[in-house]
Amino acid sequence: MELLDNLSLGFGAAFTLQNLLYAFIGCLLGTLIGVLPGVGPVATIAMLLPATYGLPPVAALIMLAGIYYGSQYGGSTTAILVNLPGESSSVVTVIDGHQMAKNGRAGAALAAAGLGSFFAGSVATLVLAAFAPPLTEIALSFGPAEYFSLMIVGLIGAVVLASGSLVKAVCMILFGLLLGLVGTDVNSGVARFSFDIPELTDGISFIAIAMGVFGYGEIIANLAKPDEEREVFTAKVKGLWPTAEDFRHMTPAVLRGTVLGSSLGILPGGGSLLSAFASYTIEKKLKLRAGEIPFGKGNIRGVAGPESANNAGAQTSFIPLLTLGIPGNAVMALMVGAMTIHNIQPGPQVMTSNPELFWGLIASMWIGNLMLIVLNLPLIGLWIKLLTVPYRWMFPAIVLFCAIGVYSTNNNTFDVWMLGWFGIVGYIFHKLECEPAPLLLGLILGPMMEEYLRRALLISRGDWSVFVDRPISASLLAVAVVLMTIVLLPGIRKKREEAFVEEG
Numbered sequence: 001m002e003l004l005d006n007l008s009l010g011f012g013a014a015f016t017l018q019n020l021l022y023a024f025i026g027c028l029l030g031t032l033i034g035v036l037p038g039v040g041p042v043a044t045i046a047m048l049l050p051a052t053y054g055l056p057p058v059a060a061l062i063m064l065a066g067i068y069y070g071s072q073y074g075g076s077t078t079a080i081l082v083n084l085p086g087e088s089s090s091v092v093t094v095i096d097g098h099q100m101a102k103n104g105r106a107g108a109a110l111a112a113a114g115l116g117s118f119f120a121g122s123v124a125t126l127v128l129a130a131f132a133p134p135l136t137e138i139a140l141s142f143g144p145a146e147y148f149s150l151m152i153v154g155l156i157g158a159v160v161l162a163s164g165s166l167v168k169a170v171c172m173i174l175f176g177l178l179l180g181l182v183g184t185d186v187n188s189g190v191a192r193f194s195f196d197i198p199e200l201t202d203g204i205s206f207i208a209i210a211m212g213v214f215g216y217g218e219i220i221a222n223l224a225k226p227d228e229e230r231e232v233f234t235a236k237v238k239g240l241w242p243t244a245e246d247f248r249h250m251t252p253a254v255l256r257g258t259v260l261g262s263s264l265g266i267l268p269g270g271g272s273l274l275s276a277f278a279s280y281t282i283e284k285k286l287k288l289r290a291g292e293i294p295f296g297k298g299n300i301r302g303v304a305g306p307e308s309a310n311n312a313g314a315q316t317s318f319i320p321l322l323t324l325g326i327p328g329n330a331v332m333a334l335m336v337g338a339m340t341i342h343n344i345q346p347g348p349q350v351m352t353s354n355p356e357l358f359w360g361l362i363a364s365m366w367i368g369n370l371m372l373i374v375l376n377l378p379l380i381g382l383w384i385k386l387l388t389v390p391y392r393w394m395f396p397a398i399v400l401f402c403a404i405g406v407y408s409t410n411n412n413t414f415d416v417w418m419l420g421w422f423g424i425v426g427y428i429f430h431k432l433e434c435e436p437a438p439l440l441l442g443l444i445l446g447p448m449m450e451e452y453l454r455r456a457l458l459i460s461r462g463d464w465s466v467f468v469d470r471p472i473s474a475s476l477l478a479v480a481v482v483l484m485t486i487v488l489l490p491g492i493r494k495k496r497e498e499a500f501v502e503e504g
Contacts, residue, residue: 030372
């Protein structure tokens with residue numbers, strides 16, 4: 001009963017004309033940011049933060065939240081249409097989403113991503129409203145050792161996830177971890193592997209690597225082929241909506257992704273990213289139904305599951321922010337900044353001292369999800385029209401947008417050079433048939449893993465048994481060992497290789 005009273009207070013606050021307008025502006029901006037490669041929500045929210053000075057606190061936070069989860073929707077659009085993951089959580093969507101677009105099923109892929117995101121976002125908001133306090137206690141039970149073990153599971157999941165050779169997948173993860181080491185040492189503050197290049201002291205830009213490896217690499221590979229062999233998949237679009245069979249395949253994937261995203265989203269540090277990867281790993285492990293397209297070749301489950309998971313994770317990542325005052329990622333850190341601007345101290349007291357803000361923000365997420373589905377589904381036809389643009393015009397536009405996006409994040413020409421070099425690296429990966437997704441996961445999780453490892457060892461005074469003494473950490477490491485053992489068993493390995501040969 002108390003929950004209903006709180007929600008009615010929230011909807012009362014969110015359903016004012018002003019707040020509805022700012023929710024719409026946030027959702028629209030978020031969608032456009034997601035669609036434009038390279039311009040992420042972090043840069044946009046940082047730019048718009050000063051503009052929120054003159055807004056009421058509820059309206060300001062509603063707009064910024066709309067930008068965040070709107071960009072999760074929009075990020076899948078470029079991932080599916082032009083093989084460019086604008087957001088780290090869209091990296092997995094590329095694998096099957098882009099293949100669906102090549103097969104003329106871009107409309108079905110975009111609709112699956114949109115509907116999955118809407119359902120997952122709505123359920124996750126309900127989880128946020130109902131379980132914020134108890135879920136916060138779960139997040140509190142995770143110390144540095146548990147986070148490190150969770151990320152080990154994530155990396156081994158990436159090995160399971162990668163198509164093709166296990167050795168190549170492990171090499172890609174190790175390469176990603178090595179790239180993640182470039183920058184300033186967390187503890188000593190000393191620059192390492194920067195080769196006295198000042199721009200490398202902050203590390204290598206994720207956006208430069210993602211855009212280079214996926215976007216530029218694909219363009220170089222395509223341009224290297226004769227005109228008649230180029231992948232121009234614009235002529236055949238088989239309907240804008242998923243078929244009844246697609247709905248039958250994707251519904252369980254959406255439900256699994258929603259549960260996974262809602263659970264992992266509460267963990268600080270990449271909850272939505274880990275949930276997207278975990279969702280894809282689970283979907284790929286489940287047996288294919290009769291007549292289902294193999295993974296990596298355009299399976300709709302490979303789009304609907306991860307998109308649901310990352311959107312659910314994006315919503316529940318507000319739990320540690322609103323209940324503990326702990327920002328789980330860079331966007332949440334900017335939200336803390338927005339709250340501080342308006343003299344609101346983030347933490348447990350927000351729920352009691354400012355209930356209108358707390359419940360108004362939660363209610364606005366439902367409204368925002370509805371706005372996003374109304375905005376995005378009619379635009380599917382418009383996005384598909386992008387595919388009818390001749391490739392000779394399309395690739396210079398992608399090259400330009402990627403360069404602008406990468407430059408705008410740090411206003412740094414060095415990042416544009418890195419983008420070009422990683423385009424060549426992406427082309428080499430294409431030639432060697434290496435899956436780039438594990439590299440990006442290694443790059444993102446590497447610095448976080450190092451930080452949690454060193455923090456755990458500092459707390460335990462160098463005692464490595466801390467990782468097996470703590471029950472949650474030990475359980476996660478046991479899961480990692482079981483996963484690795486299963487994958488390395490000769491019988492399983494042989495079947496896996498046979499499956500990928502069939503897929504090829």
